[in-house]
Amino acid sequence: MLSWRKTKLQAVSVHQCRFSSLFRRVLVDAIEVKGTQSQASLQHGLACTTVLSNVRNRSVLSKLRTSTRFDVWSIDRTEAFSTISGSILLQARDPAKLNEEIQIAVDQNRCDEAWRLFEQHMQMEGFPRKSVVNNVLVCFAESLDSNWLQKGYSLVEKAFEESKQNLLEKEPLVYLSLALAKSGMAVPASTILRKLVETEEYPHVSAWSAVLAHMSLAGSGSYLSAELVLEIGYLFLNNRVDPRKKSNAPLLAMKPNTQSLNIALAGCLLFGTTRKAEQLLDMIPKIGVKADANLLVIMAHIYERNGRREELRKLQRHIDEACNLNDSQFWQFYNCLLMCHLKFGDLESASKMVLEMLRRGKVARNSLGAAILGFDTADDDRLNLRKVSGKLSEVKEHDNPVAFSIRSMIPYEEFFKDRKFSKLEAEAKDVLGGLLAKLHVQVELITSERGVLQPTEEIYVKLAKAFLESGKMKELAEFLLKAEHEDSPVSSDNSMLVNVINACISLGMLDQAHDLLDEMRTAGVRTGSSVYSSLLKAYCNTNRTREVTSLLRDAQKAGIQLDSSCYEALIQSQVIQHDTYGALSVFKEMKEAKIPRGGNQQFENLLKGCEGNAEAGLMSKLLREIREGQSLDAGVHDWNNVIHFFSKKGLMQDAEKALKRMRSLGHSPNAQTFHSMVTGYAAIGSKYTEVTELWGEMKSIAGATSSMRFDQELLDAVLYTFVRGGFFSRANEVVEMMEKDNMFVDKYKYRMLFLKYHKTAYKGKAPKVQSESQLRKRESGLTFKKWLGLS
Numbered sequence: 001m002l003s004w005r006k007t008k009l010q011a012v013s014v015h016q017c018r019f020s021s022l023f024r025r026v027l028v029d030a031i032e033v034k035g036t037q038s039q040a041s042l043q044h045g046l047a048c049t050t051v052l053s054n055v056r057n058r059s060v061l062s063k064l065r066t067s068t069r070f071d072v073w074s075i076d077r078t079e080a081f082s083t084i085s086g087s088i089l090l091q092a093r094d095p096a097k098l099n100e101e102i103q104i105a106v107d108q109n110r111c112d113e114a115w116r117l118f119e120q121h122m123q124m125e126g127f128p129r130k131s132v133v134n135n136v137l138v139c140f141a142e143s144l145d146s147n148w149l150q151k152g153y154s155l156v157e158k159a160f161e162e163s164k165q166n167l168l169e170k171e172p173l174v175y176l177s178l179a180l181a182k183s184g185m186a187v188p189a190s191t192i193l194r195k196l197v198e199t200e201e202y203p204h205v206s207a208w209s210a211v212l213a214h215m216s217l218a219g220s221g222s223y224l225s226a227e228l229v230l231e232i233g234y235l236f237l238n239n240r241v242d243p244r245k246k247s248n249a250p251l252l253a254m255k256p257n258t259q260s261l262n263i264a265l266a267g268c269l270l271f272g273t274t275r276k277a278e279q280l281l282d283m284i285p286k287i288g289v290k291a292d293a294n295l296l297v298i299m300a301h302i303y304e305r306n307g308r309r310e311e312l313r314k315l316q317r318h319i320d321e322a323c324n325l326n327d328s329q330f331w332q333f334y335n336c337l338l339m340c341h342l343k344f345g346d347l348e349s350a351s352k353m354v355l356e357m358l359r360r361g362k363v364a365r366n367s368l369g370a371a372i373l374g375f376d377t378a379d380d381d382r383l384n385l386r387k388v389s390g391k392l393s394e395v396k397e398h399d400n401p402v403a404f405s406i407r408s409m410i411p412y413e414e415f416f417k418d419r420k421f422s423k424l425e426a427e428a429k430d431v432l433g434g435l436l437a438k439l440h441v442q443v444e445l446i447t448s449e450r451g452v453l454q455p456t457e458e459i460y461v462k463l464a465k466a467f468l469e470s471g472k473m474k475e476l477a478e479f480l481l482k483a484e485h486e487d488s489p490v491s492s493d494n495s496m497l498v499n500v501i502n503a504c505i506s507l508g509m510l511d512q513a514h515d516l517l518d519e520m521r522t523a524g525v526r527t528g529s530s531v532y533s534s535l536l537k538a539y540c541n542t543n544r545t546r547e548v549t550s551l552l553r554d555a556q557k558a559g560i561q562l563d564s565s566c567y568e569a570l571i572q573s574q575v576i577q578h579d580t581y582g583a584l585s586v587f588k589e590m591k592e593a594k595i596p597r598g599g600n601q602q603f604e605n606l607l608k609g610c611e612g613n614a615e616a617g618l619m620s621k622l623l624r625e626i627r628e629g630q631s632l633d634a635g636v637h638d639w640n641n642v643i644h645f646f647s648k649k650g651l652m653q654d655a656e657k658a659l660k661r662m663r664s665l666g667h668s669p670n671a672q673t674f675h676s677m678v679t680g681y682a683a684i685g686s687k688y689t690e691v692t693e694l695w696g697e698m699k700s701i702a703g704a705t706s707s708m709r710f711d712q713e714l715l716d717a718v719l720y721t722f723v724r725g726g727f728f729s730r731a732n733e734v735v736e737m738m739e740k741d742n743m744f745v746d747k748y749k750y751r752m753l754f755l756k757y758h759k760t761a762y763k764g765k766a767p768k769v770q771s772e773s774q775l776r777k778r779e780s781g782l783t784f785k786k787w788l789g790l791s
Contacts, residue, residue, distance in 0.1 A: 095125045099132050106132075106139045111148045114139060118155075127159065127167055134172040138412045141172070141179035152176055153188040160195060170201040171416055174208070178424070179409055181214035186221030189214075190228055191748055197232065202254040206421035206428070208232075209260040213431035216267030220744035223712065225264045226276045227746055229256050233280075236287045258292050259428060265298045266435035274305040275675050275713045282648075293322060294436060297329045301439060304336035306672065307637040308644075309344055312337050327448045328440055334453055335446045345634030347466055351479045354455045354463070357446070358486035364452045464500045468512055476500070477519030498531055505534050510542070514551065521558055529555075533566045635667045643673055647680025652687070655680055668705060671714045674698055678717045688725035691718065695730060712743045719745075723753050726761070729780040735787060751788045 098121050105114035114136055121128045133155070140152035156173065159165055173192050180189035189211055196203050212228065215221035233256050235241065241248050241255075261280060268277035281299060284291070291299070296318060303311045319325065319333045334353070341350040410423055418424070445459040460483070467476035480497040497520055504513035513535055520527060532555045539548045639662040646655035655677060662669060677694055681687035695718060701708040715738050722731040738745050762781045770778070785791045 095121065095128075098124070099128050102128060102132050103135060106135045109139060109143070111139055111143055111145070115148075115151060127162075127164055130167045130169070133159075133167050134169050137168075137172045137176050141176040142409055142412060144179055144183060144409055146183055146185070149176070149180055149183055149185060150188075153180065153185075153192070156192060156195075165195075165199060170196060170203065172412075173201075174203050174211070175409075175412060175415055177211050178207075178214070181211045181221070182409070184218060184221075186215040186218060186224050187748075190221075190224045193228060194231070194748060197235075197254075200251075202250045204253050204421050205255060205257050205260055206425040208254070209257070209263060210421070210424035210428040210431075212260060213263045213428040213435075216263055216270075216435065217431070219271040222264075222267030222271045223273055223276065223744055224746060225267050226273065226280060227749060229260060229264045229280060230283065232256055233283050233287050237283070238286055239288070256287065256289060258289055258295055259425070259432065261289060262292075262294050262298060263428065263432050263435065265295070265302065266432065266439060269298065269301050269305070270435060270438055272711075273713055274302050275672065277302045278306055278308075291318075293325045293329055294432075296322060296325070297332050298436075298439075300333045300336040304340045304343075307340065307343055307640060309340045309637075310641070312340055327451060331446045331448050331453050332440065332443050335443045338445050338459065342462055342466055343634065343637050345466065345470065347463065347470070347472065347475065350459075350463060350466075351475075354459055355479070355482055355486060357453045357455055358483060361449055361452050361454050362486055364450050460496055464503075468500075468504070468509065473512060473515035474519055477516050477523070481520070481523055481525060495525075495527075497525075498527055501531055502534060505538050508538075510535065510538050510544070510547070513538075514547065518554070521554065526558070529560050532558075532560050536566050635665065636662075636670060636673075639665075639667055640670070640672050640676065644676040647676040647683075650680065650684050652677075652680050652684060652690075668701065668708065669697075670708055671711050675714045675717055678714070678721060682717065682721045682724070688721060688727055691721045691725075692727065692730060710737065710741070712738070715743065716745075719750070720753070723750055723784075724757060726758060726781070728784040729776065731784055732780055732787070735784075747788060751790065754785070754788055754790065 098117060102114055102117045102121065105111075105117060118128065118136055127133055137152050137155065140148040143149075153176070156168060156176070159168055173196060177189045177192040180186075180192070193203060193208055193211060208228075212225045216225045232254060235251070236255050241251055243252055261284065265277050265280055268274060268280070281302060296315065300312060300315055300319070303309075303315065316333070316337065319330070338350055338353055341347075341353070410427075414423065445456055445462070446453050447456055448454065460480075463479065464476060467473070467479070477497060480495075480500065484495055484497070497516065501513045501516050501520075504510070504516065517527075517531060517535065532551065536548060536551050536555075539551060639658060642658045643655050643662070646652070646658060659669065659673065659677065662673070674694060674697075678691055681691050681694075698708065698710070698714075698718075702710060715734055719731055719734040719738070722728070722734060735745065758781070762778060762785055766775075766778060782791065
């Protein structure tokens with residue numbers, strides 16, 4: 001009978017989550033039915049069943065063991081467990097043997113077998129040995145398979161949930177974090193780094209910089225990278241860590257360095273989170289990081305994007321004095337400065353920069369030294385021109401320089417032995433090079449010729465547009481004529497000024513075209529008949545008789561002979577106006593001048609080329625810029641700088657006055673304006689009502705005009721303030737807006753913020769007596785808590 005019971009024990013199907021309660025019922029029934037069986041049978045049955053069920057309540061089993069004698073295994077267990085679905089087969093296994101089998105599977109890189117055995121051990125005894133747990137993590141990380149990486153991360157999460165983080169070693173966690181970052185899983189990669197910092201297992205800066213680099217290749221990852229640098233840098237603000245204490249050595253080894261900051265800042269630039277990048281710049285002097293050439297150029301890009309022209313001017317001295325900047329970095333800075341002049345509508349400074357570059361280029365071309373060196377540098381110049389063409393295709397053709405490091409992992413043995421993480425540092429440097437290369441190709445306005453900065457066609461387009469929008473025809477004509485004088489002479493019919501005039505005609509800006517033509521004639525610059533013909537036809541098509549007469553007079557003064565197409569347009573215009581006499585008079589004049597029929601089609605062909613797929617010239621670029629580009633309000637940039645200054649200094653009353661003045665002058669605040677105000681209020685604290693009022697104004701402006709656009713940085717700053725102050729109804733509103741627009745939200749940051757300031761809130765049962773507002777507030781808090789995953 002006993003051998004039959006042992007055979008019957010070999011396989012029992014059980015459902016894991018319901019086994020314990022069901023097992024108790026079976027035991028109770030067994031006690032009533034078979035109360036006279038041997039104690040030995042009872043002990044044997046209990047021992048086997050404990051392995052099957054993973055029941056750890058030893059006190060219950062002890063009581064059962066000393067109760068009435070019975071034989072639990074004579075019950076029909078098939079009937080007892082027949083209602084249980086989704087069962088798994090458990091067998092009595094030796095935990096030590098199971099640990100060895102997991103290790104063997106790991107050594108053979110059999111991740112599926114290792115995970116199956118690992119799950120068995122978890123069901124029987126919980127976590128395996130410390131070495132086995134960490135080896136499983138390493139095995140999953142080396143695979144770079146998203147499925148195994150997710151399982152590895154879930155294992156780490158479970159260890160922290162069960163307060164078993166002492167089983168996890170720092171090096172395998174950093175290695176797993178690196179693998180997750182390389183596989184595009186920025187959130188779990190950053191969470192592991194944050195957990196390491198929380199538990200004071202500080203990762204080396206070279207190691208976490210490599211994780212940061214791969215995270216920064218995507219939008220949400222770049223945002224998290226900036227957050228991580230801010231969080232880690234906060235630990236070192238104002239020399240709060242004493243370097244003389246040996247115990248602080250691991251912490252100091254984690255301190256952000258120049259490379260980690262460059263990586264985070266470059267990621268912010270590429271994905272447009274430049275206000276977050278400026279927060280990082282503000283932190284740099286507070287933690288004592290020295291700027292290198294790359295950081296200087298990155299700072300220039302950030303200041304230009306945020307409209308910080310004064311900061312750029314201060315930076316110019318460092319750029320000019322720096323001896324380790326290459327040509328590319330040098331012209332990137334001046335491209336940023338030129339762009340900033342345009343943003344502020346300072347056309348005089350921008351045009352002076354362009355003319356100065358042209359003068360220097362002319363001197364370089366005419367010098368004997370340039371002529372000698374020209375043969376050696378010609379290939380380099382062509383390469384530079386390709387680099388700054390504004391197209392990303394060159395980067396793709398180069399085969400992304402960081403691709404090789406994304407496709408593979410450093411073997412863990414090499415990773416572990418490299419105590420200074422020099423290989424990871426080199427890998428991070430390669431990724432940074434790829435990020436900087438993408439920034440490089442965004443330079444549009446300036447290139448280099450034999451080491452001398454030179455303007456591209458794009459700057460003429462942007463300057464012409466800015467002059468036209470501001471109505472400064474005379475200044476535009478003067479600038480273009482001076483530029484042509486400094487540059488190599490070209491045909492008068494294909495000069496920059498003629499291209500701008502033709503663009504104005506095609507856009508219907510006839511008065512501006514006529515003004516420019518007058519300025520050109522006054523300056524004594526002769527041009528062909530095509531410009532006059534084009535403008536005259538446009539006047540005829542719009543029935544502007546007075547302007548036609550004026551233009552004909554100007555053409556005669558300039559000695560321009562109009563072609564037959566102009567006379568045909570004049571005749572047609574007279575016929576439309578029922579002026580038969582005038583039409584006959586024009587026809588007679590045309591006949592006397594012996595002008596052949598079938599006039600000049602130059603302008604029509606030019607327009608057709610611009611509208612089609614012809615190579616884009618200055619005229620076509622200007623057409624596209626004016627049609628698609630948005631007019632810039634330079635006043636907004638000026639006021640934003642004023643408000644930013646006051647907000648940064650904590651002078652919020654002055655910032656409020658500046659905002660009020662800005663509105664009164666007709667300038668509409670934008671996302672950058674409100675971001676400065678919100679972060680200023682958040683810095684001084686206890687200004688949640690003011691932020692709530694601003695939030696209402698933001699929504700009102702966004703609903704009424706297109707000038708206000710909610711972006712991730714603004715909504716994140718607003719959300720932070722609302723969560724800090726406990727305004728959860730507003731916080732839920734912001735979260736809904738961010739999720740609707742598929743914006744990344746750093747839940748980890750807000751989970752920590754909630755636990756820091758509202759840990760004891762909304763616990764237990766609701767009070768019996770509550771007002772309606774209290775009830776709504778509680779519901780909003782519980783909703784937000786549920787969204788965080790804390791309920």
